[in-house]
Amino acid sequence: MAFLKIDNVSICGIAACVPKNVERNSESPLFADEKERQNLIESTGIEEKRVAPEGCCSSDLCYSAADKLVADLQWSKDEIDALVFVSQTPDYILPATACILQNRLGLKKDCLAFDISLGCSGWVYGMSVISSLLSNGGIKKTLLLCGDLTTRQNCYRDKTSYPLFGDAGTATALQYEEGADGFRIHLATDGAGADTIIIPDGGYRNPTTVESLKFEDLGSGKIMTRLHSRLDGMSVFSFAISKAPKSVKGLCEHFGIDINEIDCFPFHQANMFLNETVRKKLKIDAEKMPYCMKEFGNTSCASLPLTLVVTRREELQSKPMKVLGCAFGVGLSWGSIYFKTEKIVVPELIEI
């Protein structure tokens, strides 16, 4: 297992931004009948989600979150030394969206900026990278932006996936702080599961052709093109209920973390049945595991920070907290992170 102990770093604030536009599963034309609709809503726990309008990218959602967060923190833009953008829906194939955001946000040119291509596990991985950069004191203030347009990745005609996903963008501000407890992180990968969640065409392995644009009926209500995400729900479920608890337990054992002392467990918002199975395996109290999938669905790498902003804003601002997050999904990639917060800045959820 890959365990990281990263000292001298602390979170200063977290912000999240979602599109104003709401789509409700109660109004979705995808279901054959009411029974099917109700079954989906009940088993997934997802009632509605936010959908970015045409012309709005993950970077726009992250930009709004970052801009507000930096203002509320009263940071000067030239203090920011690094910007890492985590997404699998970048503005362009190239240049990296982080470079575009460096310019849009008015950051200095002496700024590290790069993209990380990861989905569900993206915030945990992103935190490990950006905090590692901060840890030795060479840079002082950083922004981790995580966001995805999952509603574009999934086909609007795929009734097994489209109702589960939503759009969001987030910003997490981290700084170098000598003596701070930092983070304890576990990370892992299993590329054998690459086909479990995949967009087959449009990359360089299978370049886009006329065939890529054709709708295919894969059975069981899955209608999509090869430019859309295809998800093997059963395999993802099986992977998550096995690996997520092992990751959390492994992290706690390795670092001597007492799971009973944790205040909050923000986990990747996949669907209620999956998340509850994981929670029960870990014997975590329901009040300690917040959910926001009911209103926002699965928002990929934005999932953990969005959950914290939407469900724990007051507590994060008013008192110290011990947090243990776990994220798992596309790759297959997963990880857990433990950290403490000390009255951080959390703006209200931004809607654009």
Next chain:
Amino acid sequence: MDIKDFIANFAEQFEETDVNDIQATTVFKDLDEWSSLLALSVIAMVDEEYDVALKGDDIRSAQTVEDLYKLVKERA
């Protein structure tokens, strides 16, 4: 790993089906109650009871309850 126990554990995931209708030779996907959610319950049960991770392909390729039992037994 006993097949009777496996069938009992498997049958426990069903709420509306008569337990006598679930045997080793039962083609489980033909049962009225079978659904994608039930498939997930079975995957969760196999993980919990036998510490085996069934994949989507396993459920798709297995026909009878005994087919599933054999898959799980191989990996237990």
